[in-house]
Amino acid sequence: MKVKRDEKRGTWYFVIEAGKDEKGKRKQIFKRGFKTETEAKREMRKVANQVDENTYVKPTKRTLADFFPEWLQSKSLKLRKHTLEVYTGHVNKHIVPRLGQFELIKITTAQIEKFYIDLAKEAGLSARTIQDIHKIVKSAFEAAVKRKYAASNPVKDAETPKVDRKEMTVWDVQEASKFLKVAKEHRLYPAFLLALTTGMRQSEILGLRWKDIDLENEALSVRQTLSHDGKELTVQTKTRTSTRTISLDGRVLETLHKHKRIVMKEMLAIRPIYQNNDLVICTGFGTPVLPRNLLRTFYTLIKKADVPKIRFHDLRHTVATLMLQGEINPKVVKEILGHSDVRITLDIYSHVLPSVHKETAKKYGNMLFNQASSSQ
The missing domain is CATH 3.30.160 (Double Stranded RNA Binding Domain)
Structure with a gap:
């Protein structure tokens, strides 16, 4: 040397x-x-x-545009179809047009930060969308470093726009009960009941099969989902921890029993043309219920029940909020929702915790001091 x-x-x-x-x-x-x-x-x-340190990268003229097709192809092995489509859309529409011509080894942190500023000012993207794009570029560079296409990840230390958390809208117990009472006579009632008792995602409810319900152990397993367009059933959940088992209340099981009898009658009535996908929530022909049709029914029932209008996904937030308010252990809530880490649960529902802590302090105080006074 x-x-x-x-x-x-x-x-x-x-x-x-x-x-x-x-x-x-x-x-x-x-x-x-x-x-x-x-x-x-x-x-x-x-x-x-x-x-x-085995971090030396041989100089190359490989550009970001050259690398992204290779990276997206490798991600297709892990990502759900919809997620891959979202990634590909951001890459083709925003990332490659602005950064694609630059060589991987020459891209700097300052350049990445300018890219985010341009996305906000010129493209008019929201802070949340820019955060999503940031995650894509960061993940791509992590892969480039592993493959020795780049010496370091310039995205790691880049400043990103602050995302203001939207105020969460949920129902209280009375509103949830009021909605379920109105929805009870509708064919899709089991879907709404599952949403408000298990916190399952829409795609998980519409992909649920009868074989995923264990009547003996009073539980169901989340193993299959329906795509956003309602065209594809896939045995692949959002994340590894999304594949989970959830215990069911006896009254929910009773509703599912009744619903299954209805589904079986429909199948027998038109057996030659019935499409048996083993779905719990299905049309009269056995085909998947389209997400847009479920939402149309959901909003109609909300109006009829005269409860605050919320998104279907807010039913999941409602379940988590009510559970935490009921002092159910956050780790248990995390497992029911299928979050990868309890910190995600605590972060999302941090607004609930102060009141939970206050009630816990009162209950513990009553328990402790009542015991002390009785022993005097």
Whole structure:
């Protein structure tokens, strides 16, 4: 490892031994064109450290646009179809048009931050959408570093827009009960009952099969989901922890028993043309209920029940909020909802915790001091 002067060009260069390749052939790193000896030595020490730490990246002209198709292809092995479509849309519409021409090894943190500013000012994207794009670019660069296409991840330390958390809208116990009472006579009542007793996502409810319900142990397993467009059933949940088992109340099981008898009668009535997908929530022909049709019914019933209008996903928030207010352990709530970490549960429902803590303090105080006074 030595710095030398190129007498012909009047510049400095260095050569570093970098071990051997897979064929046992000697590898060398050669860099030239430095104006001063000091500059050459500084770069030589930097490269030597990278070689020692196995982080050295051989210079390449590979651009971000070159890399993204490869990265998206690898992500297709893990991501759900809808999520992959969202990623691909952001890559093609926002990321590649603005950053695609730049070489991976030359992109800087400052450049990434300017990219986010441009997305806000020029493209008019919301802070939440920019955060989603940030996650995509960050993940892509993490993969590029692992594959030795880039020496470091410039996205890791980039500042992102602050996302203001939307105020969560949920029903209280009376409103939830009022809605269920009105919905009880509708064919899709079991879907709303499951939403308000288990906190399942819409896609999970519409993908639920009869074989996923364990009547003996009074529980159901979340294993299959229906796509957003209602065209595809897939044995793949949102995340690894989304595949879970949820205990059911006896009254919910009773409703499911009645609903199954209705479904079986429908199947027998039109057996030749019935499409048996084993779905709990299905049409009279056995086909999946389209998400948009479920939502149309949901909003009609909300109006009829005269309760505050909320999104279907807010039924999930309602379940979590009511459980936490009922002092159910956050870890249990986390498992029911299928969150990957209890910190996610606590973060999302942090607004509930102060009142929970207050009630807990009162109950514990009553228990402690009542016991103390009785022993005097």
